[in-house]
Amino acid sequence: MLPILRSRQLAQRCLTQNKRLLTPYSFATDRHGSMLNRASPPPIQVLLTESAGRGVFATRKIESGELIHTAKPVVSHPLLSSIDKVCYYCLKNTPKGSNFEAQKVLFCSEECREQAKGFYEVEKEADWSAFIAHCRTRSLKYPFLAKRLACMVISGVTSADSLNVFQPALLSPQIISQYPYLPKQNSVTNDISQMEEELDLLRCALEGSGMKTEHLSFLTIEWYTGVLSRIRINAFRIELAGGSSYEDLLTSAYASVESEASVGNAVYMLPSFYNHDCDPNTHIVWVENVDAKLKALRDIEKGEELRICYIDASMDHDARQNILSSGFGFKCSCPRCLSND
Numbered sequence: 001m002l003p004i005l006r007s008r009q010l011a012q013r014c015l016t017q018n019k020r021l022l023t024p025y026s027f028a029t030d031r032h033g034s035m036l037n038r039a040s041p042p043p044i045q046v047l048l049t050e051s052a053g054r055g056v057f058a059t060r061k062i063e064s065g066e067l068i069h070t071a072k073p074v075v076s077h078p079l080l081s082s083i084d085k086v087c088y089y090c091l092k093n094t095p096k097g098s099n100f101e102a103q104k105v106l107f108c109s110e111e112c113r114e115q116a117k118g119f120y121e122v123e124k125e126a127d128w129s130a131f132i133a134h135c136r137t138r139s140l141k142y143p144f145l146a147k148r149l150a151c152m153v154i155s156g157v158t159s160a161d162s163l164n165v166f167q168p169a170l171l172s173p174q175i176i177s178q179y180p181y182l183p184k185q186n187s188v189t190n191d192i193s194q195m196e197e198e199l200d201l202l203r204c205a206l207e208g209s210g211m212k213t214e215h216l217s218f219l220t221i222e223w224y225t226g227v228l229s230r231i232r233i234n235a236f237r238i239e240l241a242g243g244s245s246y247e248d249l250l251t252s253a254y255a256s257v258e259s260e261a262s263v264g265n266a267v268y269m270l271p272s273f274y275n276h277d278c279d280p281n282t283h284i285v286w287v288e289n290v291d292a293k294l295k296a297l298r299d300i301e302k303g304e305e306l307r308i309c310y311i312d313a314s315m316d317h318d319a320r321q322n323i324l325s326s327g328f329g330f331k332c333s334c335p336r337c338l339s340n341d
């Protein structure tokens, strides 16, 4: 899971990493992963790095504070605790009693209700109570993204392999579907047999709604574990900042460390190619809904890699290394870690 940078001081530091640019990686954006700003292409490209797989690089100088690009999610889902507070499609705060309510979920606008048809027409026919109870008792978030993706595949708005472009987690099955920052006493092992149980519950809900078996043939354990493993590494925790200025965004993002203001989770196309740095030059923020904004934290030179911070950068060296190693499967060798800061 990739949370947001919270520290104002860190935003001011200016360390860059010179990475040799290797083979360009050409990516395709689908209708969910497409960028909002179509007027001019964003000043970035995805290339191979020397040691961190693919990464995002500047194609021109980017000014501090510049909005680099925006992105819509490939798949998103509110937290169970937010279902009665935010739009079921775009995660915008939505007062109960809105005209756009549908059964037990809320939509902030007719447009979102329309957009949600891509999964909601399938989802609303099924009884999800057993699946929800399973996830609720284990504090699991990611299976809801897999469930929504499954409904999108069935209704034909996306393909079963739509997440295959993302790097899968090189982690044990035990932690693939875990929320990385759960306190130890709350953590529940989710091994393969538990994932099989989840998949059974997902299938049963869909079969119970009268769905034909041939429409569910993609729901294999390989599909489910592959999807969860990619979600595990590439999903962002959405925290709505709600401010309008850049300063507001930084301040409210910082405040949200205390309040754990997460409203949901989402996977994006381009943002998922950003690598991590404990002293990042780029920041991802959400203002009022799930649409992500990537902003420069300082001047970035042409050819420089753009990196965001996946964790709470205010933690000390050892804590950061531990989380990145156990939660993301890599040893961080950013300049800040190398200097033992």
Ligand SMILES: C[S@@+](CC[C@H](N)C(=O)[O-])C[C@H]1O[C@@H](n2cnc3c(N)ncnc32)[C@H](O)[C@@H]1O
Pocket: 051, 052, 053, 054, 055, 166, 167, 233, 234, 272, 273, 274, 275, 276, 277, 328, 329, 330, 331, 332, 333, 334
């Ligand atoms: C969200 S993905 C970033 C894009 C990824 N490099 C790719 O090729 O798809 C996160 C993964 O990238 C790699 N990664 C990100 N930041 C890294 C870093 N600072 N050092 C080493 N590997 C890193 C790790 O394998 C991590 O699990």
